[in-house]
Amino acid sequence: xxxxxxxxxxxxxxxxxxxxxxxxxxxxxxxxxxxxxxxxxxxxxxxxxxxxxxxxxxxxxxxxxxxxxxxxxxxxxxxxxxxxxxxxxxxxxxxxxxxxxxxxxxxxxxxxxxxxxxxxxxxxxxxxxxxxxxxxxxxxxxxxxxxxxxxxxxxxxxxxxxxxxxxxxxxxxxxxxxxxxxxxxxxxxxxxxxxxxxxxxxxxxxxxxxxxxxxxxxxxxxxxxxxxxxxxxxxxxxxxxxxxxxxxxxxxxxxxxxxxxxxxxxxxxxxxxxxxxxxxxxxxxxxxxxxxxxxxxxxxxxxxxxxxxxxxxxxxxxxxxxxxxxxxxxxxxxxxxxxxxxxxxxxxxxxxxxxxxxxxxxxxxxxxxxxxxxxxxxxxxxxxxxxxxxxxxxxxxxxxxxxxxxxxxxxxxxxxxxxxxxxxxxxxxxxxxxxxxxxxxxxxx
Amino acid sequence: xxxxxxxxxxxxxxxxxxxxxxxxxxxxxxxxxxxxxxxxxxxxxxxxxxxxxxxxxxxxxxxxxxxxxxxxxxxxxxxxxxxxxxxxxxxxxxxxxxxxxxxxxxxxxxxxxxxxxxxxxxxxxxxxxxxxxxxxxxxxxxxxxxxxxxxxxxxxxxxxxxxxxxxxxxxxxxxxxxxxxxxxxxxxxxxxxxxxxxxxxxxxxxxxxxxxxxxxxxxxxxxxxxxxxxxxxxxxxxxxxxxxxxxxxxxxxxxxxxxxxxxxxxxxxxxxxxxxxxxxxxxxxxxxxxxxxxxxxxxxxxxxxxxxxxxxxxxxxxxxxxxxxxxxxxxx
Numbered sequence: 107x108x109x110x111x112x113x114x115x116x117x118x119x120x121x122x123x124x125x126x127x128x129x130x131x132x133x134x135x136x137x138x139x140x141x142x143x144x145x146x147x148x149x150x151x152x153x154x155x156x157x158x159x160x161x162x163x164x165x166x167x168x169x170x171x172x173x174x175x176x177x178x179x180x181x182x183x184x185x186x187x188x189x190x191x192x193x194x195x196x197x198x199x200x201x202x203x204x205x206x207x208x209x210x211x212x213x214x215x216x217x218x219x220x221x222x223x224x225x226x227x228x229x230x231x232x233x234x235x236x237x238x239x240x241x242x243x244x245x246x247x248x249x250x251x252x253x254x255x256x257x258x259x260x261x262x263x264x265x266x267x268x269x270x271x272x273x274x275x276x277x278x279x280x281x282x283x284x285x286x287x288x289x290x291x292x293x294x295x296x297x298x299x300x301x302x303x304x305x306x307x308x309x310x311x312x313x314x315x316x317x318x319x320x321x322x323x324x325x326x327x328x329x330x331x332x333x334x335x336x337x338x339x340x341x342x343x344x345x346x347x348x349x350x351x352x353x354x355x356x357x358x359x360x361x362x363x364x365x366x367x368x369x370x371x372x373x374x375x376x377x378x379x380x381x382x383x384x385x386x387x388x389x390x391x392x393x394x395x396x397x398x399x400x401x402x403x404x405x406x407x408x409x410x411x412x413x414x415x416x417x418x419x420x421x422x423x424x425x426x427x428x429x430x431x432x433x434x435x436x437x438x439x440x441x442x443x444x445x446x447x448x449x450x451x452x453x454x455x456x457x458x459x460x461x462x463x464x465x466x467x468x469x470x471x472x473x474x475x476x477x478x479x480x481x482x483x484x485x486x487x488x489x490x491x492x493x494x495x496x497x498x499x500x501x502x503x504x505x506x507x508x509x510x511x512x513x514x515x516x517x518x519x520x521x522x523x524x525x526x527x528x529x530x531x532x533x534x535x536x537x538x539x540x541x542x543x544x545x546x547x548x549x550x551x
Numbered sequence: 552x553x554x555x556x557x558x559x560x561x562x563x564x565x566x567x568x569x570x571x572x573x574x575x576x577x578x579x580x581x582x583x584x585x586x587x588x589x590x591x592x593x594x595x596x597x598x599x600x601x602x603x604x605x606x607x608x609x610x611x612x613x614x615x616x617x618x619x620x621x622x623x624x625x626x627x628x629x630x631x632x633x634x635x636x637x638x639x640x641x642x643x644x645x646x647x648x649x650x651x652x653x654x655x656x657x658x659x660x661x662x663x664x665x666x667x668x669x670x671x672x673x674x675x676x677x678x679x680x681x682x683x684x685x686x687x688x689x690x691x692x693x694x695x696x697x698x699x700x701x702x703x704x705x706x707x708x709x710x711x712x713x714x715x716x717x718x719x720x721x722x723x724x725x726x727x728x729x730x731x732x733x734x735x736x737x738x739x740x741x742x743x744x745x746x747x748x749x750x751x752x753x754x755x756x757x758x759x760x761x762x763x764x765x766x767x768x769x770x771x772x773x774x775x776x777x778x779x780x781x782x783x784x785x786x787x788x789x790x791x792x793x794x795x796x797x798x799x800x801x802x803x804x805x806x807x808x809x810x811x812x813x814x815x816x817x818x819x820x821x822x823x824x825x826x827x828x829x830x831x832x833x834x835x836x837x838x839x840x841x842x843x844x845x846x847x848x849x850x851x852x853x854x855x856x857x858x859x860x861x862x863x864x865x866x867x868x869x870x871x872x873x874x875x876x877x878x879x880x881x882x883x
Contacts, residue, residue: 187781187784187788188780188781188784189785222824224825226773315554315556316553316554319554342869343594343868343869343870343871343872347594347595347596351556351557354557354559355554355557358557377830378837378857378860379861379864379865381834381838382838382864383865385837386841386869388842389846390845401827401830402825402827403826403827403828403830403834404826404830404834405826406814406825407772407834407838408838410772410773411776414772414777414842417777449770453774456811460617460618539690542660
């Protein structure tokens with residue numbers, strides 16, 4: 107929990123010596139509270155002050171990294187609801203590889219996930235992790251699976267291996283790769299030692315809150331901070347409540363043992379149930395989601411949901427400002443103009459498509475604002491629309507000289523015609539849903 | 552550090568709304584459906600009550616929607632233009648707890664069917680199934696009002712859920728609901744204040760609180776879902792915090808919204824990274840429904856039988872922890 111300026115002032119020497127570069131202790135305290143100064147600037151700060159401020163500046167939910175280099179960072183969240191600010195670090199999505207399965211099968215799954223990516227609204231969507239589940243007693247198979255993954259992917263790795271010897275040998279193969287170790291059993295001193303010597307993070311599991319807290323405390327006291335929590339409640343209902351309890355404890359009660367990202371492994375089932383459970387838990391604080399099998403349609407759907415939930419609510423998703431071909435337009439097809447707020451674009455392009463008409467859709471840069479907002483803010487006004495149409499050389503590409511503007515900005519039609527000599531401006535409908543009937547009733551070319 | 556579960560108790564409670572009327576209640580339904588009544592966030596059984604499961608309705612039509620997706624046709628093709636038979640299939644084969652009759656075909660530009668024809672369709676569905684009905688109209692004010700008035704009158708006493716009124720057009724339909732004893736959906740475009748304002752306007756007409764359901768508008772996954780999600784979370788939080796003008800059950804429409812989305816139905820052949828379109832059609836609807844259930848949805852209008860089955864099953868899973876009392880971890 108953040109301390110106020112006054113709380114910090116009470117911890118300072120109150121000598122106003124100025125050694126920190128700020129004239130008074132009170133002013134220095136205020137700067138620390140605003141995160142514009144750090145306590146280390148004060149050469150006279152007591153150990154007590156350092157401890158108190160250190161604890162207060164610890165993030166409520168730790169940012170944990172899995173994998174070396176450009177590994178996956180999860181956690182670091184500060185709010186329970188995305189509308190309060192935003193969720194910062196999109197959940198890591200991974201695939202389970204079982205060592206009991208045929209090696210060529212494993213290789214196929216590894217290559218499938220490694221090779222899978224999709225573009226959506228300017229973002230590349232892809233998976234982040236592999237989860238090795240050592241469900242046989244064959245140590246060689248376990249080591250071969252690790253080698254396969256190491257050779258074929260740079261994604262982060264989480265390892266579930268109940269055999270100590272196999273685990274240690276496996277980790278030897280992964281020096282510098284900073285994997286996460288999934289612990290089926292309560293944390294031991296040996297686990298702590300292994301985590302430290304290999305720089306691995308730990309996934310701590312339990313079906314009881316108190317036990318989970320005690321294990322986490324043990325790890326924290328040993329100096330480990332790269333922890334991920336997996337509370338194993340019963341079914342989807344249990345998992346949702348567990349995540350709510352753990353995250354709320356961390357954020358609202360500053361309960362340090364639960365100030366870590368949350369781990370979810372989805373039980374094998376048909377894809378429909380897998381997706382349903384993943385979708386619910388993605389919304390309810392899961393920082394890592396491990397899927398039981400590779401399914402492109404499922405990944406694409408879940409990635410799209412992740413993109414939605416982790417979008418900053420204060421920054422609208424934008425599409426590139428340019429001319430979009432809807433259907434199969436020719437130089438004589440109708441021309442529509444709108445803003446580059448992604449929703450506006452999706453709805454308008456979808457309804458033009460629904461109308462069965464092929465058209466050119468001119469999408470102006472309004473910094474992601476919708477039609478009326480952009481108009482009010484001076485970003486969707488005749489001058490700018492006309493300039494954009496000139497800049498993209500629309501007149502060289504198409505022959506149509508009629509342009510449809512959104513009905514909500516009917517008032518700009520006269521001025522836009524002045525700014526676009528040779529063009530006729532047609533006032534369209536107000537609601538995108540009416541585009542199909544509008545297209546039928548007006549001659550647009 | 553001894554751990555204590557951080558339970559929060561809320562001053563507010565979501566209004567309980569009952570839809571449908573049995574013979575004893577003046578209608579012909581075999582049972583009615585009750586939604587709402589929550590005193591905590593969705594599925595937070597560790598700190599409050601959620602007495603009623605979210606309910607899933609499947610929709611039938613007076614006119615087959617343009618571009619109806621192929622992934623749905625395989626389930627409904629032979630009954631798409633027979634709303635009564637389609638409704639029977641939705642209930643008997645696909646587990647629909649309610650049926651929504653969409654009267655889009657009465658829109659002047661989408662068929663311009665008459666109010667009398669609409670009444671026939673609704674009566675056909677009423678006779679075909681015993682579950683409560685949702686009657687879904689459209690945004691052509693004048694025609695919608697005429698149709699809904701007639702439908703309300705013809706189904707007097709059935710306590711249908713009349714879907715929907717909006718801020719610029721609520722008086723006629725709300726009055727018809729009052730006169731013929733139906734429940735009403737107040738629809739507003741993804742905005743907390745507009746939602747509240749319409750509920751207040753309806754309150755000014757003395758519209759009873761326990762006959763009101765809110766529709767803050769559903770954006771399909773990838774098409775505004777995040778806006779719907781956050782508006783619903785805010786509405787539910789405010790309602791529980793004691794804002795009585797936001798403490799109503801919420802309706803979402805994953806079915807019809809996802810049916811419009813290209814990403815849910817485009818074929819894998821054209822978009823290899825999107826995967827098998829037959830599964831994806833259901834997946835899209837499931838992801839939309841599950842996330843909005845977390846945000847506070849109480850009533851869902853859906854289309855895809857597989858999506859309905861799985862969402863109902865997962866609602867059951869989430870309610871399981873309620874039925875067995877505190878689950879393992881909560882006993883600590």
